[in-house]
Amino acid sequence: MPIITNVRVHDVRFPTSLDADGSDAMNKDGDYSAAYVVLETDSELSGYGFTFTIGRGNDLCAEAARQRALPLVGQDVDTLLDDLGATYRELASDTQLRWLGPEKGVVHLAMAAVMNALWDMAARRAGVPLWRLLVEMSPEQLVDAADLRYLSDALTRDEAIAMLRSAAPGRRQRLEELKARGGYPCYTTSAGWLGYSDDKLRTLLREAVTDGYRHFKLKVGADLDDDRRRLRIAREEIGWDAELMVDANQVWDVPQAIEWINALAEFRPLWIEEPTSPDDVLGHAAIRRAVAPIGVATGEHGMNRVLFKQMFQAEALDFCQLDSARLASVNEILSVYLMAHKFGVPVCPHAGGVGLCELVQHLSIFDYVAVSGSLDKRLTEYVDHLHEHFVDPVIVSNGHYALPSRPGYSAELRDETVQRYRFPDGQYWLERKAQDLLVTTR
Secondary structure, three states, X not given: OOEEEEEEEEEEEOOHHHXXXXXXXXXXXXXXXXXXXXXXXXXXXXXXXXXXXXXXXXXXXXXXXXXXXXXXXOXXXXXXXXXXXXXXXXXXXXXXHHOOOOOOHHHHHHHHHXXXXXXXXXXXXXXXXXXXXXXXXXXXXXXXXXXXXXXXXXXXXXXXXXXXXXXXXXXXXXXXXXXXXXXXXXXXXXXXXXXXXXXXXXXXXXXXXXXXXXXXXXXXOOOXXXXXXHHHHHHHHHOOOOEXXXXXXXXXXXXXXXXXXXXXXXXXXXXXXXXXXXXXXXXXXXXXXXXXXXXXXXXXXXXXXXXXXXXXXXXXXOEEOOEOOOOOHHHHHHHHHHHHHHHOOOEOOEOOOOOHHHHHHHHHHHHHHHHOOOOXXXXXEEOOOOHHHEXXXXXXXXXXXXXXXXXXOXXXXXXXXXXXXXXXXXXXHHHHHHHHHHHXXX
């Protein structure tokens, strides 16, 4: 019986701000970062997980993840992995850490990193990719793993089991259909970062069209005239039969959001993403009523399943954009998928960050095969950044995520990447510090 013998947590940061990759109206100079967790055992089995940030403060997440994971050291691996619902609840019951949230902020991000590593380890132990591990679980096993606390007024255990049972007979057929179409459909944000020049925007959109994309997202919200100009360029390049989405990254108050979105309606956006504070349930509902038929999408900063419950109950969103590294891993994500299915809201996961594409591909495949059974209005985000740093990187072709085949959650970083980009003592950051010192002493 293998035992967890050690936990290693690394603060890994990439200098994406240098090229404005990831730039938007709220976050202009982010350095994509990961609080990266490695769970080691006294066997060949390991588990890898992370949560995502954009630079300063990633060290706080890393330390919180270490604190979250320390109770696992010395525990039997099979006991932990045979009941990941119980393991999740045991870690979540640490009242001293819970007080720092509860279930939000740094400690919740840390919970995501640690549980992501445990789910990765479970899939590796089974010798299958995570999506297959989930697809092959029974409805009862999935619901046992899901965190349904505080949700019974929106979703009961019996309802969840019934939904999964009703989808079970078509699992094999849907999986074959997904393979036949080349994978799960995605949209690209890689061309639309706010800090990119018009020429770069135009070039990247042309390349994306050539690569087979039919769905594109642009960042908006800093200047209305700039938004109109950039969306006009987008429509010139992608045409009017392709779908165009826009993302404001939370910068507007509710009345301003309504006015700004309606001013962009001529470009026929499919959705406006994060039009206001991610916590403002009633504000999203008001915006949704005022800008229809443009849809409202949100969720990448959705702090926990309770916020999503309220969004669904208030009819505040048209597209649910859960985040694989902000919610507390698969346990909480399962609950959001089940609620979304009950309320008839398509889930289009957020993946604009290092490693998030690697994770969400598994979740989207699982949703189609075992929960929603539908691809209608369902797309998963794709950004073409930093995949080369992963042992099992995503493969996207003709606007579709190929189904991962290697065991695990695709979360393992290359050793050389960790050594180079670990902050502050990785080779890249030491070299950059030396260069900065040289400049200041001249």
